Amino acid sequence: MDFPDLETPRLKLTKLSKDDSKALLNVFSDKDVVKFYDIDVYDSEEQALKLIEFFNSRFLDTVGIRWAIRLKDTGKLIGTCGFNSWNQKMKSAGIGYELSSEHWGYGYATEALNKIINTAFLNELPFGELHRIQGDTMLGNGASESVLLKLGFKEEGIRRSSGYWKNEYHDLKCFGLLKPEFNEI
DSSP states (O other): OOOOOOOOEEEEEEEOOOHHHHHHHHHOOOHHOOOOOOOOOOHHHHHHHHHHHHHHHHHTTOOOOOOEEETTTTTEEEEEEEEEETTTTEEEEEEEEEEEEGGSSSSSSHHHHHHHHHHTTOOSSSTTOOEEEEEETTTTOHHEEEEEEEEOOEEEEEEEEEEEEEEEEEEEEEEEEGGGGGOOO
């Protein structure tokens, strides 16, 4: 099964490779990037390599897919995005994404997610039909909520203490997008 490379006007979405480990370490070593994540700040390239292996194994097991987000003009990796989970039986997936903080505020996350959502809803990914996408944000992550709302996700409620990381429970705000509701930006 071939990994599906995608393009947008400003971005290339490609498979992560071991060569991306330093750039990925740069993203995940930024405390502002991982503030709302269930991980601590990365401090070694080995952590980035393990994450690349994990993301790529999810694709091989047909349970998720994560793309490198690259600037089209330079090829520079500025983050990742994709479906952290994909349940073929339920025709649903969970979405995730992050960008290096130096690239916040330029619409890159919205542009990348618009492309992967559209591709998924057109059944152009190797995992079968998709009807629902869910995105969860930690309370206070307004930037991530804004991206989801721009893409047409609907706020569905708060899942109380549904996450536990960094030695504390976290309430998560749940957003959902159904295939008939999606309008490509």
